[in-house]
Amino acid sequence: MSMLMCKQIQPLQHIPTGGIDLPVLRSRHQKEKVVVIMGATGTGKSRLSIDLATRFPAEIVNSDKMQVYEGLDVVTNKITEEERCGVPHHLLGAINPDSDFTAGDFCNMASVAMKSVASRGQLPIIVGGSNSCVEALVDDDDYTFRSRYDCCFLWVDVSMPVLHSVVSARVDRMVDAGMVDEARKMFNPSADYSRGIRRAIGVPEFDRYFRFGESSDEVVRARLLQEAIKDTKINTRRLAWRQLEKIYRLRNAKGWKMHRLDATDVFRKHGREANKVWEELVLAPSMDIVSQFLSSFEHKEHVDARQLRVAAMGTAMAAATH
Template identity: 50%
Template sequence: MGDKKHKVVFVMGCTASGKSKLSVNLAAYFPSEIINSDKIQFYKGLDIITNKITDSERHGVPHHLLGVIEDPEADLTVDDYCRYVEGSIYEIIGRGRLPIIVGGSNNYIEALVENPNTNFHSRFDCCFIWVVVLLPVLYKYIAKRVDQMVEEGLVDEAREMFVPNADYSRGIRRAIGALELDKYFKTEKNGEQLYKDDLLKLAIQEIKDNTCKLASCQFQKLHRLRDELGWKLHQVDATAVFEKSGEEAANEWMNAIVKPSRAIVGDFLEENWSKTNMKRRMRIGVLSALVAVGVGLMVIWIRNGNWNGV
């Protein structure tokens, strides 16, 4: 019998579908660490434009491969990507934790998993979770999210990295939002005011349109991975979440996405998770018993008149 495969979870889906949020939800339940697989988020900078998960949104869960490339002009090749991700996988496994890979660069994820030179399939047992949102619903949310990103400083952030005649086919400048604002920044730099506001509105609309196009391409790619390559993608449908707001949306997210995803990962981990969970419950049980004994002794001590107050 060969060596036992290591377990790896992938959280996949279109841009803005809630992948990062779900990965943190899972990591709060299973002893896990998260690996970014969005190729643009590998680069340092443009945190708003690239929509990197914030420190507060991570809730203390370790995240890997966010902002690790300093040079904005550097190209992240598929081989680079695979080397980065596999290195992080083994680091996390070495700590006895579950690697959760999350991101929307599906071509790179396919290259990682299907690469015949690395035999990923022979070394890792994979669980794929696909957060599904119907595209018309997702498009509406994307438009709102871009507006929110603008309010948070997207334009100012892009301005800081603006360079006339920059190459938008390389490095971090491939991010949606960089090229779209180029004409606006050139006009701004030249001191032209006549059509400046119109150019900004046009650029923001182009960011929305191109993000929707990206989501459509990702949706098609995920279907191809499932239908043509035979990947077993466990679908959790978040459409209803995006049609609600506030507490209703939060409850829907928990019931329709988090709980089913926990069950999927729990079944995937099988015996390993059961043993770990059993040990954890035993430790909690022992600790609870010790606390109960301590409280009981304290009560007896107080009743015997040994408590003088503070």
Template identity: 50%
Template sequence: MRTSVVMCKQVQPLLNIPPTTKDKVVVVVGATGTGKSRLAVDLAARFSGEVINSDKIQAHRGLAIATNKVAEEERRGIPHHLLGFVDPHEDFTASEFRHAATLAVRSITSRRHLPIVAGGSNSYIEDLIDGGNREFKSNFDCCFIWVDVSPPVLHSFISDRVDRMVENGLVEEIGEIFDLNSDYSRGIKRAIGVPELDFYFRSENFLDEEARKKVLRKAIDEIKSNTCKLAERQVAKIQRLRKVNGWRLHRLDATEVFRRRNGGDADAAWEELVAAPGKMIVRRFISGFGREVRRNITPARAAVAVAGSH
């Protein structure tokens, strides 16, 4: 009887790679309103991290409501860098951000803490990672997490958020910095909400109260529309960073969290679908296996991922 022996080539497991010697940096991206800052704080609390703001408008002092700066209580004691430190009248360029963020990262890693870059200015993040002859990328190992929400759900949330901002004093806050010679191409006055309210403030001396109410309603609608357009541009930029620049993005689908925001269990959904999978990704990344973990985590897959992380 003949016997045949099949020689099988042994396949090395993907995760059997030597850990990198570079310091590690987590980068959280996403459209406005998707929860980037919340996830950054969650990750920082879990992994002894510190947050570096990468929103060019939030880098300026002032307009806490208009720019949606992370409130002190929301920071949960986590150190935040590059937040509210630039003169409101000055620009903060991408190259200036790259320099300041690199210094912040080095300072954080010197304390053996994990730097977590989070914010909506994707062009600034791109300059940090791929600019400057890619010096940052050559010195640091990066893990990119993308918090995503379906456009219809996000746009509904943005509309509600603008209404809350108005209730919390948005118009009054912007009114405090209004002047007839405003330059909306520089500094913090580039923030959405500031140019849209210009005519409302200018009309104070020549329109009656009823007419000004209509002007205000139109301005608020423009703020909502322009914020939604910003979100669309941000997502398009993130897609380009993935497809053209070749960034490995771990996408977390937070859509269901926002669908449940009025039902009382949004916090539980956030933990299950965003925070827990995000922590799993970072845990594997800092263990040296991050380069081989590339996921597109939807709600269904997130449940599996969470179950497998316990």
């Protein structure tokens, strides 16, 4: 993400849809508005969230289950303070790194954050790569989220061959930015890599290097380091595949209406040309989609969850008697 963008963009106080403010769009009969940005790792989700949040009155709710933990900012690729451009972020670096953070925990904390954001007349923008957490939030068992919120799903997509190159280059930049030293501080010979922040890609991959490499000769140490970096790249690519498969399932099997934004050509360019393509293919369409979304009205469904379950049971029983 270019830091120049933060300096150029001035936050808008009004939504560019006829000057209608968010509070005006809401009443007790209207659903709250929420934008959800999805996509595989490395596609530019964070960049888009900042671009939108600096043009609409918005705050960001993180939905990456590794970035929710405190620490390992480089390993988990957290957006930096400078990159945030002054936009408030929630659920970012907020959880003890040794605790287990579940999808249920995310639902509870995200719900509180969204209510807080909406109460200030701001638009909540949910962004992150943990699609299982987003699914648990949106499609909860008692229909609470859907009855309260009207969602706009933006899907930033990049062709997988191009994304593989992007991911590899990003891991190299992370190594240059101190990823190895950061992971070393978390190393514990008896660590459980199935809990807390140690599940993050870039931690278990370096176990052998920290365990054996630093006491070995220079050749062995260099080989183990390169193997750890290679494994980190491979596992990040696998993560991207899983994330993409989950998005397809949410769209095709569950019927989530997603606005797909193809950012592939952005990563085939460099410098100003890449920024220009981003603005044309991703940012401009996203702004149009969000503007239309915010100016549309959808009635809030005041339905008690217990009534829904009772009605469903009654229908099933009636069908069984015929």
